[in-house]
Amino acid sequence: MIYVVGSGPAGVSCAYALVHKGIEVTMLDAGIELEPEARAVVNKMQNSKHWDDSMLRKIKERMQASIEKKIVKYIYGSDYPYREVDSHISVKSNGVSCLPSFGKGGLSAVWGAAVMPYLGDEIGDWPISIKDLAPHYSAVLKFMRIAASKDGLSELFPLYTENYQAFRHSRQASLLLKDLNKYKGQLNAEGFVFGSSRLAVQFDSYKKKPGCIYCGLCLYGCPYGLIYNSAFTLDELKKNKNFHYIKDIVVKEITESKDGVRVIAQHRLNGKEIIYNGSRVFLGCNVIPTAKIILESMKAYDKEIIVKDSQLFILPFLRYKGVSDVTQEKLHTLSQIFMEIFDKKLDQRSIHVQFFTHNDLYEAILKRKFGLFYSSFKKPLEAFMSRIIRAQVYIHSDSSPSISMKLKKGSPSRLILDKKANRHANKLIKSIIKKFYNNKKYFRMVPFTPLLEILKPGGSNHYGGSFPMRKNPKKFESDVLGRPYGFKRTHIVDASVFPSIPTQTIAFTVMANAHRIGSTYNAKT
Numbered sequence: 001m002i003y004v005v006g007s008g009p010a011g012v013s014c015a016y017a018l019v020h021k022g023i024e025v026t027m028l029d030a031g032i033e034l035e036p037e038a039r040a041v042v043n044k045m046q047n048s049k050h051w052d053d054s055m056l057r058k059i060k061e062r063m064q065a066s067i068e069k070k071i072v073k074y075i076y077g078s079d080y081p082y083r084e085v086d087s088h089i090s091v092k093s094n095g096v097s098c099l100p101s102f103g104k105g106g107l108s109a110v111w112g113a114a115v116m117p118y119l120g121d122e123i124g125d126w127p128i129s130i131k132d133l134a135p136h137y138s139a140v141l142k143f144m145r146i147a148a149s150k151d152g153l154s155e156l157f158p159l160y161t162e163n164y165q166a167f168r169h170s171r172q173a174s175l176l177l178k179d180l181n182k183y184k185g186q187l188n189a190e191g192f193v194f195g196s197s198r199l200a201v202q203f204d205s206y207k208k209k210p211g212c213i214y215c216g217l218c219l220y221g222c223p224y225g226l227i228y229n230s231a232f233t234l235d236e237l238k239k240n241k242n243f244h245y246i247k248d249i250v251v252k253e254i255t256e257s258k259d260g261v262r263v264i265a266q267h268r269l270n271g272k273e274i275i276y277n278g279s280r281v282f283l284g285c286n287v288i289p290t291a292k293i294i295l296e297s298m299k300a301y302d303k304e305i306i307v308k309d310s311q312l313f314i315l316p317f318l319r320y321k322g323v324s325d326v327t328q329e330k331l332h333t334l335s336q337i338f339m340e341i342f343d344k345k346l347d348q349r350s351i352h353v354q355f356f357t358h359n360d361l362y363e364a365i366l367k368r369k370f371g372l373f374y375s376s377f378k379k380p381l382e383a384f385m386s387r388i389i390r391a392q393v394y395i396h397s398d399s400s401p402s403i404s405m406k407l408k409k410g411s412p413s414r415l416i417l418d419k420k421a422n423r424h425a426n427k428l429i430k431s432i433i434k435k436f437y438n439n440k441k442y443f444r445m446v447p448f449t450p451l452l453e454i455l456k457p458g459g460s461n462h463y464g465g466s467f468p469m470r471k472n473p474k475k476f477e478s479d480v481l482g483r484p485y486g487f488k489r490t491h492i493v494d495a496s497v498f499p500s501i502p503t504q505t506i507a508f509t510v511m512a513n514a515h516r517i518g519s520t521y522n523a524k525t
Contacts, residue, residue: 001278008106010284010494013511017518030102031247076221095419098458105231136512151195172357173336183442200228311400312460322386333359349396352503397501464495
């Protein structure tokens with residue numbers, strides 16, 4: 001039997017490739033799901049033409065907004081994607097923000113659905129090329145639909161599919177795109193390349209699901225389940241006779257013999273130890289749980305492992321002109337526009353930017369800051385919100401702080417995560433902001449630095465590289481099939497094997513690489 005651990009994007013992509021090769025696969029997964037009470041509210045919303053205040057309060061009640069620190073993103077008012085991890089993986093974090101998931105579908109339950117491939121030039125330090133990944137980007141898009149446009153980004157970043165949809169931009173985004181296109185020549189000369197965002201969202205009606213109604217609830221959880229979650233693909237895999245799913249399982253350790261693997265696990269609910277014997281195991285359970293399993297299996301205590309991170313900072317902009325009635329517009333609240341910055345004077349690597357327009361969390365921030373005085377300033381604050389556009393800016397792992405990770409022996413063993421500073425990062429962030437400011441006449445907006453947020457390492461969820469792939473791996477590295485040095489039948493298929501973390505969205509390449517490893521699998525290798 002072949003085992004795949006984890007139902008997140010990596011696990012399902014690997015399992016999908018294996019099953020479609022005719023191989024029998026069993027997925028082991030903690031598999032925590034949305035609680036019945038919250039599911040009942042979502043089901044009620046799906047079957048109602050009118051959503052009353054009680055429904056909206058339920059799915060919004062726990063979501064918070066912050067300009068000071070990263071806040072956990074809930075889904076339908078639930079924290080189920082993050083639940084119970086601390087009970088099974090002891091982690092002490094110092095200056096680091098990493099949130100592993102035991103939820104069904106992993107962190108895809110709460111992601112922003114942004115989808116962008118990597119640039120071939122920026123994975124030159126990898127033992128595989130963009131040509132190796134290209135057919136697997138296409139394969140992933142056979143089970144994950146995207147919304148995209150052929151535009152200024154397409155030449156550098158292929159769509160890898162003809163089966164894509166369009167979406168309606170918000171009025172703020174439409175006006176920003178109009179200004180960007182008006183000055184496209186000047187912006188391109190300055191190293192700015194831009195276009196519509198690419199989102200793993202079903203905007204049109206398809207397979208009995210309705211199309212997007214632009215209700216603005218994306219950040220809380222789509223009531224119709226239109227934002228891709230790898231749990232959707234898991235449910236499709238369950239229909240295949242070669243696929244088996246076992247939930248409530250937390251894998252602890254792996255041992256190998258000449259003929260197979262022994263997966264030592266614990267039942268999530270009763271704590272009982274369970275042993276699974278098979279021929280191979282593929283780990284797709286995210287960087288922190290995967291590291292815990294591999295280091296425990298190696299008995300590698302007190303050995304420092306470096307996790308690479310793509311630094312994220314959030315930069316609001318103030319547009320020269322606002323949009324009337326912005327709080328009343330029907331829109332989606334995911335990223336609207338993607339932009340890449342190519343400027344060797346700033347950084348040798350590209351910088352990835354995602355622009356977001358209005359969502360009601362902006363109002364929540366202002367209500368909290370102004371308190372009882374908010375109602376007195378409501379009109380000028382609404383005018384202010386009509387001009388705010390928020391950018392999420394990602395920089396390459398070479399220019400970002402990283403994470404030191406060590407496993408300390410104990411009962412249980414504990415992972416210690418510490419921030420490793422990179423002096424270049426803050427200088428680069430200031431330079432990027434200055435570049436935006438210097439080109440304000442083309443953007444028709446200026447950076448609004450009082451609301452600048454710089455997230456801790458791990459806060460972007462774009463991290464990995466703990467067991468980087470190498471052509472000739474050494475200890476604590478992996479081969480091109482994700483096998484850590486010293487292992488023959490254990491493959492890592494998540495971002496742990498990325499030699500570096502480019503700035504574009506990580507999930508799409510995680511899925512493509514996991515599919516590559518699964519489809520390349522040969523029992524004799």
